[in-house]
Structures are given as structure tokens and as C-alpha cells.
Amino acid sequence: MLTHLRPIAGADSVPLTPVTKDGLESWLSGQPATVRAWVSGIGFKGEPGKTALLPGADGGFARVLAGIDAADFWAYGGLPASLPPGDYHIDADLDRETATRAALGWALGTYAFTRYKSGNGKTFATLAWPERADRAEVERIATATYLVRDLINTPASDMGPEELAQAAETLGDEFNAKVKVIVGDDLLKKNYPAIHAVGRASTRAPRLIDLTWGDKDAPGVTLVGKGVCFDTGGLDLKPSSGMLLMKKDMGGAAHVLGVARMIMMAELPVRLRVLIPAVENSVSGDAFRPLDVLATRKGLTVEVGNTDAEGRLVLCDALAKAVNDKPEVIIDFATLTGAARVALGTELPALFSNDDALADGLLKAAESQSDPMWRLPLHQPYAKLLDSKVADLNNVGSGPFAGAILAALFLERFVEKTTPWAHLDVMAWNPSSKPGRPEGGEALGMRAVYSYLESRYAKSA
Known part of the structure; x- marks a missing residue:
């Protein structure tokens, strides 16, 4: 059982938006000035493996931008350990192959060998199954x-x-x-x-x-x-x-x-x-x-x-x-x-x-x-x-x-x-x-x- 992939996004699930280095400006062009200023201020440029937490009105964060290299199978592999624990869902229209690879990268990124460790081991973020992902694969x-x-x-x-x-x-x-x-x-x-x-x-x-x-x-x-x-x-x-x-x-x-x-x-x-x-x-x-x-x-x-x-x-x-x-x-x-x-x-x-x-x-x-x-x-x-x-x-x-x-x-x-x-x-x-x-x-x-x-x-x- 893949414990860090859940069937559907919960009410508190945070949207995760994958962006490429070349596509970041296009995404930002449709966002409010406050979002553009925040992303610029923290120096996020969409590099693979980098993330940007966008602040929400309640003091938490409302969205995550994740730098993704579309050609890299492991693009999502580092996110479960690097993001704050909680529930996330991918806020993008992914085709079947991309959705499957995103889910697989996430699943492989939640592995930890804890047989000899005291306590519960590592804590990982949880992702809702991306739409169109081949769950069986x-x-x-x-x-x-x-x-x-x-x-x-x-x-x-x-x-x-x-x-x-x-x-x-x-x-x-x-x-x-x-x-x-x-x-x-x-x-x-x-x-x-x-x-x-x-x-x-x-x-x-x-x-x-x-x-x-x-x-x-x-x-x-x-x-x-x-x-x-x-x-x-x-x-x-x-x-x-x-x-x-x-x-x-x-x-x-x-x-x-x-x-x-x-x-x-x-x-x-x-x-x-x-x-x-x-x-x-x-x-x-x-x-x-x-x-x-x-x-x-x-x-x-x-x-x-x-x-x-x-x-x-x-x-x-x-x-x-x-x-x-x-x-x-x-x-x-x-x-x-x-x-x-x-x-x-x-x-x-x-x-x-x-x-x-x-x-x-x-x-x-x-x-x-x-x-x-x-x-x-x-x-x-x-x-x-x-x-x-x-x-x-x-x-x-x-x-x-x-x-x-x-x-x-x-x-x-x-x-x-x-x-x-x-x-x-x-x-x-x-x-x-x-x-x-x-x-x-x-x-x-x-x-x-x-x-x-x-x-x-x-x-x-």
C-alpha cells in the first residue's frame, strides 16, 4: 500500500503547481502583483528541485510552486521529504504519462528504511493521486x-x-x-x-x-x-x-x-x-x-x-x-x-x-x-x-x-x-x-x- 498517495484531495489540500524554468514567467503573468513580487523577492526561478511556498491570508501557505524538469523522471522525487508535512494535490492538467510519472516519483520519494530505527522515522508529505495517473503501474x-x-x-x-x-x-x-x-x-x-x-x-x-x-x-x-x-x-x-x-x-x-x-x-x-x-x-x-x-x-x-x-x-x-x-x-x-x-x-x-x-x-x-x-x-x-x-x-x-x-x-x-x-x-x-x-x-x-x-x-x- 502506498501510504503517501491518497485517493482524492481533502478540503485542506494545498495546490502544488509544477513550473519549468522557461514557463515560470508565463504562469506569473496571470497572477496578482503581490504573487509576482513574492516570487521575485524570494529568488525563485523555477529551477528543478526548488520550491516556493506562496503565503495565504490565514498566515499559512496557499500554494506551492515546484520547479520541474519535464524530462527528469525524478522531478517529483524530492518533494515528499522537502515540503512541510500535509496534504497536497497537483494543480495542473497532466497527460497520462506525465501524471503516472509524477505519482511514481512521489511514491519512490517516500521510501525510508526504518527497520532498525527507534520512533516513526521520517515524515513525508502526502499527495492526492493525480488525475489520469495509471495507479496499477x-x-x-x-x-x-x-x-x-x-x-x-x-x-x-x-x-x-x-x-x-x-x-x-x-x-x-x-x-x-x-x-x-x-x-x-x-x-x-x-x-x-x-x-x-x-x-x-x-x-x-x-x-x-x-x-x-x-x-x-x-x-x-x-x-x-x-x-x-x-x-x-x-x-x-x-x-x-x-x-x-x-x-x-x-x-x-x-x-x-x-x-x-x-x-x-x-x-x-x-x-x-x-x-x-x-x-x-x-x-x-x-x-x-x-x-x-x-x-x-x-x-x-x-x-x-x-x-x-x-x-x-x-x-x-x-x-x-x-x-x-x-x-x-x-x-x-x-x-x-x-x-x-x-x-x-x-x-x-x-x-x-x-x-x-x-x-x-x-x-x-x-x-x-x-x-x-x-x-x-x-x-x-x-x-x-x-x-x-x-x-x-x-x-x-x-x-x-x-x-x-x-x-x-x-x-x-x-x-x-x-x-x-x-x-x-x-x-x-x-x-x-x-x-x-x-x-x-x-x-x-x-x-x-x-x-x-x-x-x-x-x-x-
Whole structure:
């Protein structure tokens, strides 16, 4: 439930007028001289993110002017926290798309992670639903984003492999999906040896989470998410600075649960499967070691060049499982490489795909949703850098370059060439707060992926 969006404006609701920097003078031209003088006196020029409270006769304020950049998806995201608490309504004639984005920006701007905070946490302003807004779309995106942020923000002490499985089961119960979980040594019996190898050092047993939903005869869509609930780096131990944010290393799992929530809320006519290898990469006497050779579900052997490249090891077993029921598309999310962040920064997921049509569709959806991503190549000449002298391949490259590409090339070895597959290497974290995007866990690329799937499958409903 979106608690800071109300059905209709109340009697005391304050009108909120969105203005652009270029359109402010036009709006002021129709106002009394006192209003023009006030706006000029406080120096409000309609800059995005700035507001002007216009005084009322009763000593309060009668209207808010909000500087809006019409091209900025997050234009309304900072208002719930910056405006005085109370009820507001947008006093403008917005088209359906603009009204929907205004409501969504407001909804995402009211998120706060308060699980461990005393008291009631932040206080936000409340907005009446803008006329013409698509409420179902806003609720889908906002609740899925809240889910992703909550899962990532929860510390590893309360979000281990078992708790991540419980989150999937809770989601499954809400939408009547089936959830199966393979735990501990049963992973070996069921032929998931790489997942077991990475997670066996922890006292919290590794597991594979398998959620299924939808008509068995519908087109298959399989989502795979990296669920490393904490990553010490293993025996190739991370420094403390590198370990600090590793509670977010299950961000890929959070993303696929978010996309799944949106699919099930919209009742897209697909056969959905979500696969999450959930582990902790810990240090103990049973930890896997550098230069160990691991078996994988596909039958390929992998020499461990670095135990801190564990995400691709758990994903390879899940991807090998994903191809079994021949879905029309496989999409994975993973907080996989620092190299992707060096190349593209924290806000831009790296997209890799073995299928140009799939990649083009995702990029178009990313643009339409203001949820950007950037395609990087599966440059095949680099694949030789994954060669091993003792196994079928190594889990890391033989040099310091092209780390994100090499990780994607590794994963590609476990996907059938005839199956369209996309891999998103995401940060899953806001290093600092921006309007609508507080510091902490973040959904990146999720809206774009859902939009692509909706445009592909909803028309056949």
C-alpha cells in the first residue's frame, strides 16, 4: 500500500503547481502583483528541485510552486521529504504519462528504511493521486522497488541464505507461486556442485531457490539472480573497505524478485521461473581454495583463479538449470564486477547479450522508462583469457583488463547459444542520496526489464 498517495484531495489540500524554468514567467503573468513580487523577492526561478511556498491570508501557505524538469523522471522525487508535512494535490492538467510519472516519483520519494530505527522515522508529505495517473503501474513499480531496496538494505545478519529464501516464499505465497528450495548437501545430490562449493564454508547452508508461476503452456521467461548474502572474498580475502558494502552482494537476487513481483501483479501471460543461488562466501577450514578445480552442473570444470570471483560460480549452475525447460528468454542480474563500475559508474548497469533483438528491446525499454543501461560486447577474442592449463576454464582472466567482459564471457559458456540471454551487471546501491533515491539499496534496470517483458507479452493477453 502506498501510504503517501491518497485517493482524492481533502478540503485542506494545498495546490502544488509544477513550473519549468522557461514557463515560470508565463504562469506569473496571470497572477496578482503581490504573487509576482513574492516570487521575485524570494529568488525563485523555477529551477528543478526548488520550491516556493506562496503565503495565504490565514498566515499559512496557499500554494506551492515546484520547479520541474519535464524530462527528469525524478522531478517529483524530492518533494515528499522537502515540503512541510500535509496534504497536497497537483494543480495542473497532466497527460497520462506525465501524471503516472509524477505519482511514481512521489511514491519512490517516500521510501525510508526504518527497520532498525527507534520512533516513526521520517515524515513525508502526502499527495492526492493525480488525475489520469495509471495507479496499477505506479503500485507495481513502487512496491517492487521497495522490495528490492528493503532486501538489499537489510544487513547480512538478518538476510542470509535462509532469510532470502523466506523472502521468496513470502512473495510466492502472495501470488500463489510455487517455491522449492534445495539446501546444503542436497545441492550435491541434485547436481549443483559449484553453488555448494562456494557456500559450504559458512555455517549458514547454501541453497538454490526456485520460484515458478504461470501457465505451463505459456512462453517461458526465466530470471536468475546472484544471491551472495555476504562476500568476504573467501580465502582471497577482501580488505575491510572492500567488504563494507558486501551485504548488497545479493542485489541481483533482490532485482529478480522485484521483476517477478511486477510480472505476477500484472498477470503477464508467461511461464515465470526465478532461480536464485543463495550463499555466503565465508572463510573456514572447509572453504574452497585458489587453484581448486570445481565441477559444475553443465559438466565443465573450472579452475579457481580467485575465490573472490564467486558470483559467476554460483550463477553458472543456476544458468545451466535455466536452459533446461527451454525458455524464450533468460535474464540474469548480478552485482558481479567492480570493472563494470569503473567503466560505467554506479548508476549505469552493464548489459551483455547473445541476442541483438533482445538487447535492442531492453535498451529501448531503458530509454522509455528513464532506467538506463549500456551494452558492452561479448568480445569473443577475449575468451582465451579464461583458458586454464588444468581445467576447461578459469573463473578469472589471466590479466587485469576487461573484467566485466570476461565475467560475462564466463557466464555465456553455461547458456545455450540458441537461447536469448541477457546479463545485467549492476551496482544495486546509491552511494549518496538524490531526489527519490536515498543512499542505500537501489533497483537499477528493473523497470526496463519489466517494461520490455510487458511490451513483448502483454499484447497476447
